[in-house]
Amino acid sequence: MNLRIPGPTPCPPEVLQAMTKPMINHRGPEFAQIIKRIAARLQEFFQTKNDILVLTTAGTGGMESAVVNTMSPGDKVLSASCGEFGDRFAKIAETYGAQVTRLKAELGKAVDPDSIRKALSADPSITAVLLTHNETSTGVTNDLKALAAVCKEFDKLVVVDAVSSLSSIDLQTDAWKCDVVVTGSQKGWMVPPGLAMVSVSEEGWKAVANAKMPRFYFDYQRAKSSADRGQTPWTPAVSVYFALDYALDLMAKEGMQNIFARHARIAAHTRQRVKDLGLALFADEAVASNTVTAVHVPETLQARELLRILREDFQVVMAGGQGSLDGKIFRIGHLGYVQQEDIDKAMVALEEALARLGFAQAAAV
C-alpha cells in the first residue's frame, strides 16, 4: 500500500520494529533516559532552547493543551486561519471560554501578515494569537516568521499549530519567537500516532502561570515537573516513545537541512507531476506546502470514486477534502518517510485512474 495521506504517514520498518521491545517501567531509569534523549533531540528540530513536553495524545490534543495552559476564560484571542485546522484551533479556544476574533484567509491562500497587524491594532485587548504553520486541509504553508514577527510587534503570545510542518519544513522556534509550538508524532517524524510534542518559551511559562482554563491531563506544570525527574505525570504511550527515539536517530543521521531539502524537492516534483497530468493545484503555488499537495477534482469526476479506484485497484491511498472542500479537492501527502519513487508510483496510478474515468484524453488536449 502506498500511503499518500498527510498523516498518519508510513514508518520505516526499523521504526515499527523498535515497538516490539518488551514493555518497561515508565517510572524506571531506562525510560528516564529515553525521555531525556528524546527531549534533547526534539530541541534540535524545534530549533529551540525552550522546554519540550511530550504528551500522549493526538495533534488535536496537543492543540487543546496549548490553549488551556496559556489562556483564561474571557481572554481575547486572535485566530488567523486559512483552513480547517486553523478553524479547529479557534473552536478549541472558544470551547474553553476565550473570546475569539476570527481572521480568515481565502482557502488556498496564506494568511496575510498585514491582516494580523490590522486586527491587533484594532483591538489592543487581544492577548494571544493562534497561528497555523502548515494548513493540512488546503496544502498551504504560512510565512510563520512574518506572522510571528507582527504578533511580537504588539507583544502578543504566539501559539503555533506546527503539527504537519515541524521536522519537514524550517521552523525556527527561538529566532521567530514562537511561544508555544505543537507537533504530532504521526507526521514528518515517521512515527505512529499517539504523541504530541510541545515547546514552551519563557513567555509561554508566564502565560501558563496565569492561565485559568481548567486542565488536568494536559497540565503543562505537571508535565514539566515530571519531565525534570525523567518521568511523565500519567502513563505514557511507551511503545511510541521507542519508535520516536529510533526515528530521531534516523533523522539525525540524514540531517535536518537535508530533510528540509528533500521535502522541498519532492513537493516541487509532486506539483509538477500533478500539472503534467492536466490537473489544477488548489493552493496558490507561491505558498504551496512542502508536506501536502491539494489538487482540484476535475468537474467531470467524483472525488470519492477516484480515491476508491486508487485505493482498491492501485493500492495508493490519497486523502479527500475536509469540510467545505469535501468532494472538491483531493490531497497527496509527501512528508516523513518519502522518496521521489513513492510519488512517481502514485502518479502513474493517478494517471491510470484518471484515464479509466475518462479524464486523461481531455487533459491531453
Place this chain on the structure above:
Amino acid sequence: MNLRIPGPTPCPPEVLQAMTKPMINHRGPEFAQIIKRIAARLQEFFQTKNDILVLTTAGTGGMESAVVNTMSPGDKVLSASCGEFGDRFAKIAETYGAQVTRLKAELGKAVDPDSIRKALSADPSITAVLLTHNETSTGVTNDLKALAAVCKEFDKLVVVDAVSSLSSIDLQTDAWKCDVVVTGSQKGWMVPPGLAMVSVSEEGWKAVANAKMPRFYFDYQRAKSSADRGQTPWTPAVSVYFALDYALDLMAKEGMQNIFARHARIAAHTRQRVKDLGLALFADEAVASNTVTAVHVPETLQARELLRILREDFQVVMAGGQGSLDGKIFRIGHLGYVQQEDIDKAMVALEEALARLGFAQAAAV
C-alpha cells in the same frame, strides 16, 4: 526483565509484533473494521450493551473524559476513595468546577457501602458518584456491585474507574448499572499504553447531553458520531489499536471466566508466597486485589534500596508506594500476561534480595 508493576504490564510477543504492521489510513475501510471489531469484543469484556468509545490517551485521560462529559461546574459529586486513584478522580472533578464531597476509606480497606448511603442521604443534591473498582495504589478491590447498588437506590449517576480491574476481575457493567466505566490498554488487556476504553449507558448519555464542563479532544458526542462511521474524531494511536485487536483475540480464546480465574489463582498464590517470606500484606485480605498486591516494607529496610537490588541484580521490577505510602509499601503487579511461574521467579528474587538486606533470618524466627 520480569516486569511486576501494576501497569504498563508485559505484552505477549505476538501482540508487540502486531504493531509492526505498516501504517494505514485511519479514515479508510480497514481501520473502520478494526474499530468495529474492537468495540464488539470490548462489549463482551465490559459485559455491556452500552456504547464503547476508545480514546487515544492514558487511563487518567479516560478518567478526565468521564468527568467532563457527564458533569457541569457547580455539580455536587460524591467521591468514594480508598487511595491515590480515588483521590485523583475527585481532584479532576474539582479542577473542572464540581463541588466534591470526599468520602475516604482507611488505606488498605475497601469503601463501605453504608458510608455512601449515609453521604447520599445527608445531601440529596449530589448528582453523581465517583467510584474506584480496583485501587491500584493499595491493592484493594471494592465491592463495586454493592457500591453501585447503593448509588442506584438514590438514582445517582455511577462513574467508575476500572482502569486496573476490567478484563482481569469480574465487572458486570449492565447488571450492576454502571453508567460510565473507564479502563486502560496497558493493564489487564496485555497491550502497550496509549488507549483508554470507556462505556457509556443510556443514563450516561443523558448526563452527557446536559453536561457543561468544557471539552473538545475528550468529547464523547464527537467520539460517538465518529465511531458510528467507523472512525475517530482525531488521529488515533493506530499501532496500539493493532495490538489491542490482536490481544482481544487471545483473550477470547482463553475465555473471560478463565481469565478471571487465572487472576484470582495467581493473586492468592502471590499473597501466600509473600506471607511465607515473613512479610505483611498491606491490604485487608478480605478485599485484596486480584491484579496487584501491596506489601509492607519491613521497618528495618529501605524500600528504594530493596527495589533497586531487585531491578539491578535480579531483573525483577516491582513498584513503590504512591503519595503517603511512598517508602512504606511496595507493590507486585499480577495482571494481564502473567503466569504462576512469573510470580515464583519474582518471589525467589525477593527472598534473595531480602536475605541480602539481612531480613530473611529475622523473618524465619
